[in-house]
Amino acid sequence: MAHPASTPDGSEIALYYDIDGRNELYLLDPDTGELDRWSDGQVPKDARHGFAWDAAGERVLFHLDEAGNEQNDVHAIDRDGTAEPVVEMDGQVTLQSVGDDGETLLVGSNADGQMNVYRHDLPSGETTKVTDYDRAVWTAELSPDCERFAFTTNTSDDYDNADVFVASVARSATESRPAAGDDLDGSNARSLEIGETGAESAPADWHPDGEALLVSDNTPDKGRCGVYDFEADDVTWFGTSEYEETPEFFLPDGDRFLATRTRDAEVVPVVYDTTTGEGRELDVPGGVSTFGRGPSDDGWVLDENRVLLMHTTPTRRPELLAYDLHADEYETVLEAEYGPFSPDDFADAEYITVESDGVPETPQRAVEHDPYDELEIGAIFYDSGERPSPLVVNPHGGPRHRDTLSFGYRTQFLLSRGFSVLQVNYRGSTGRGREFVEELYDDWGGAEQGDVATAAEHVLAAYDWLDDDRVVVFGGSYGGYSAYWQLVQFPDLYDAGVAWVGVSDLFDMAENTMPHFRSELMVKYLGEPDENEALYEERSPVTHVDNLAAPLLIVHGVNDRRVPVSQARIFRDALEDAGYEEGDDYEYEELGEEGHGSSDIDDKIRSLELLDDFFERRVGTVEADVAASDD
Numbered sequence: 001m002a003h004p005a006s007t008p009d010g011s012e013i014a015l016y017y018d019i020d021g022r023n024e025l026y027l028l029d030p031d032t033g034e035l036d037r038w039s040d041g042q043v044p045k046d047a048r049h050g051f052a053w054d055a056a057g058e059r060v061l062f063h064l065d066e067a068g069n070e071q072n073d074v075h076a077i078d079r080d081g082t083a084e085p086v087v088e089m090d091g092q093v094t095l096q097s098v099g100d101d102g103e104t105l106l107v108g109s110n111a112d113g114q115m116n117v118y119r120h121d122l123p124s125g126e127t128t129k130v131t132d133y134d135r136a137v138w139t140a141e142l143s144p145d146c147e148r149f150a151f152t153t154n155t156s157d158d159y160d161n162a163d164v165f166v167a168s169v170a171r172s173a174t175e176s177r178p179a180a181g182d183d184l185d186g187s188n189a190r191s192l193e194i195g196e197t198g199a200e201s202a203p204a205d206w207h208p209d210g211e212a213l214l215v216s217d218n219t220p221d222k223g224r225c226g227v228y229d230f231e232a233d234d235v236t237w238f239g240t241s242e243y244e245e246t247p248e249f250f251l252p253d254g255d256r257f258l259a260t261r262t263r264d265a266e267v268v269p270v271v272y273d274t275t276t277g278e279g280r281e282l283d284v285p286g287g288v289s290t291f292g293r294g295p296s297d298d299g300w301v302l303d304e305n306r307v308l309l310m311h312t313t314p315t316r317r318p319e320l321l322a323y324d325l326h327a328d329e330y331e332t333v334l335e336a337e338y339g340p341f342s343p344d345d346f347a348d349a350e351y352i353t354v355e356s357d358g359v360p361e362t363p364q365r366a367v368e369h370d371p372y373d374e375l376e377i378g379a380i381f382y383d384s385g386e387r388p389s390p391l392v393v394n395p396h397g398g399p400r401h402r403d404t405l406s407f408g409y410r411t412q413f414l415l416s417r418g419f420s421v422l423q424v425n426y427r428g429s430t431g432r433g434r435e436f437v438e439e440l441y442d443d444w445g446g447a448e449q450g451d452v453a454t455a456a457e458h459v460l461a462a463y464d465w466l467d468d469d470r471v472v473v474f475g476g477s478y479g480g481y482s483a484y485w486q487l488v489q490f491p492d493l494y495d496a497g498v499a500w501v502g503v504s505d506l507f508d509m510a511e512n513t514m515p516h517f518r519s520e521l522m523v524k525y526l527g528e529p530d531e532n533e534a535l536y537e538e539r540s541p542v543t544h545v546d547n548l549a550a551p552l553l554i555v556h557g558v559n560d561r562r563v564p565v566s567q568a569r570i571f572r573d574a575l576e577d578a579g580y581e582e583g584d585d586y587e588y589e590e591l592g593e594e595g596h597g598s599s600d601i602d603d604k605i606r607s608l609e610l611l612d613d614f615f616e617r618r619v620g621t622v623e624a625d626v627a628a629s630d631d
Contacts, residue, residue, distance in 0.1 A: 005299030068595030136516035150203035287313035358447030390470030397477030445539035476500035484541035557594035
């Protein structure tokens with residue numbers, strides 16, 4: 001189940017669901033739980049990108065790409081199952097906001113190179129560029145009257161910066177480029193100047209009357225929620241900054257808004273009263289409760305006092321809840337399906353912390369480092385129940401991301417095969433504030449990789465039943481970069497590794513990834529390649545390919561546009577040039593009809609079979625009684 005969104009009147013919920021074997025669009029009655037399937041192959045098989053209702057609640061607007069390449073166009077499907085393209089452009093198109101007027105859409109597109117915002121007029125079918133920035137533009141939010149929109153971009157010299165701008169929807173691409181500080185005169189954008197330079201702010205939702213804007217900002221380090229009043233030209237901030245918080249959406253009365261709070265590896269929903277400033281956590285079970293992010297924040301509102309929540313734990317797949325804010329109670333409107341399994345069959349997780357200075361005891365092979373600042377690093381540990389148990393070290397992607405106490409099908413599959421699993425929220429992960437994120441700037445392959453190895457050393461020492469002769473590193477995307485880097489930086493620690501859609505060559509990544517990933521990931525974190533050649537070369541795993549000392553499985557989707565398949569091919573060719581033999585020293589698999597991963601059932605089964613076959617041959621697997629580790 002993915003991307004639930006209620007109709008504008010809250011009477012029905014659309015969602016992606018693969019219960020029949022393929023991702024399809026369903027309509028759910030929240031009162032009866034009855035499901036009605038709308039689509040029959042018209043929507044993408046991979047449910048990566050969300051969708052939104054049109055203003056009338058009669059059509060769903062969704063993203064459609066080709067074989068997972070994420071070069072989306074926007075399509076629509078009606079209640080009869082009739083689908084048609086709505087916005088077709090070169091490159092990647094993302095649906096940003098749907099207007100209440102029934103006529104206006106905002107989409108992001110990199111058709112002209114960088115990700116900018118375009119207005120699409122539904123009656124005429126015309127699409128007009130409304131921003132023109134050198135750096136990516138994100139989170140475009142239409143005002144209730146559809147005359148203005150708020151968005152995030154960076155016009156400063158500080159790459160760490162992000163500001164909130166407001167502009168007229170009527171502005172055309174031929175007018176002068178909007179600049180920070182311009183008056184809102186019906187054409188140009190102006191910066192709301194919410195946070196300090198170097199901090200990041202973003203819009204979340206317009207107030208129902210259009211006179212205020214819900215915003216986020218991390219000027220004080222941890223993310224905070226605020227309401228910007230246009231008449232007063234000022235922001236009221238909420239919360240105590242004890243935890244990282246993210247604003248979500250206003251309730252229909254405009255007097256309250258929802259947010260999410262990160263507490264260690266859990267996510268808790270919070271409701272704030274804009275009049276009193278008071279906030280309270282919703283009474284939901286532990287784990288991760290989220291509203292999701294998509295083109296329509298209204299899709300999580302059923303009525304003035306009821307909102308939708310997605311809830312999950314390490315042993316419970318995501319379920320859809322309806323929470324009554326007045327009664328402070330919830331009901332489950334769509335339970336998770338488990339087939340032949342039940343939550344009791346899955347292994348629970350333990351949240352642990354590790355002190356790390358970024359330099360583990362394991363010898364460094366690729367790049368020698370002196371100790372960094374010692375930080376407390378959070379990690380999630382799963383015990384398979386097998387004795388002795390092999391260990392999979394599973395660093396997350398992003399890198400601006402984190403692992404949480406939520407359900408992971410790959411994790412539970414590995415546990416069922418006898419592997420205990422360690423997930424590390426290394427420095428650079430989210431949920432700990434801006435300073436913790438910025439620890440990774442200019443240091444890919446540095447302290448954060450030391451954090452991963454240090455956490456692995458910690459659990460190997462703490463749990464004597466872990467088999468230190470069967471330690472594997474496995475990750476995807478930036479986690480794939482980590483897998484490559486762990487193997488060449490700390491080869492004595494690992495007995496096998498899997499790099500899935502991983503980054504291996506930073507020069508090639510900067511040249512061939514999509515433009516908005518180049519500016520917001522590569523250049524923001526590492527600077528321009530021609531200005532930082534030594535860093536790009538030193539921190540590319542392919543530079544140190546001679547250090548590989550354990551069997552490696554390389555897997556990559558041929559249609560990946562985030563991390564192009566050239567990343568896998570470059571590392572494979574370097575291995576061959578260095579004298580490694582395919583089949584003996586490494587294995588290589590390119591996945592057709594797939595991009596940067598997939599949520600399709602057949603694709604997931606294929607990925608699990610690849611992992612299982614490799615691990616069984618290289619380190620040995622057994623079927624474990626994972627339920628035995630619940631205590």
